[in-house]
């Protein structure tokens with residue numbers, strides 16, 4: 258169970274907090290959806306939960322354990338908005354093994370299977386994939402690290418209708434094994450697969 262209690266983020270440079278007293282709980286194998294307009298604090302929120310940035314106050318925990326930012330980096334796998342812009346491997350095998358040269362071909366194959374890309378040769382360049390396939394690859398890059406929770410920033414942004422549908426279907430499948438926390442400005446296809454939904458506005462969250 259992921260729990261977040263009174264999480265706030267107030268960098269010294271800003272007159273008001275970016276995130277204020279955010280609290281939520283998300284059970285394993287659930288998909289939590291946080292919906293909010295541009296600038297409401299969604300990406301900042303995921304940066305806190307993924308341990309990429311230090312919170313000002315509050316608790317983030319898994320089970321009964323409160324976790325510090327460096328521990329959250331092991332707990333969570335963050336898929337950035339437009340993750341395809343960050344690909345740097347020259348082929349699928351390289352992309353999936355970046356930073357993890359110990360991963361076996363079997364593990365690589367399993368990760369690709371999970372996201373429905375196992376039919377592609379490992380020598381395929383990530384840049385030759387379709388938009389939807391690139392999003393799937395970005396998910397596999399995180400899943401291969403076996404995180405406890407998968408964090409997704411605007412997973413359907415920039416995809417056409419059919420690719421958004423396919424991605425939502427994939428996330429619904431992944432939810433059978435993983436816990437997912439998704440932030441988006443456009444709930445669209447994601448709403449029907451969400452177990453819990455929150456609205457975020459000006460750094461404050463409320464359950465809907």
Ligand SMILES: Nc1ncnc2c1ncn2[C@@H]1O[C@H](COP(=O)(O)OP(=O)(O)OP(=O)(O)O)[C@@H](O)[C@H]1O
Nearest residue numbers: 268270271275294295296297298299300301302442
């Ligand atoms: N370290 C920081 N210092 C100052 N301002 C910050 C900092 N981090 C975030 N902000 C500001 O906080 C606000 C929320 O940003 P954030 O990127 O989290 O919003 P968002 O909901 O993800 O928006 P978008 O959907 O457009 O990406 C923005 O106005 C941003 O400039």
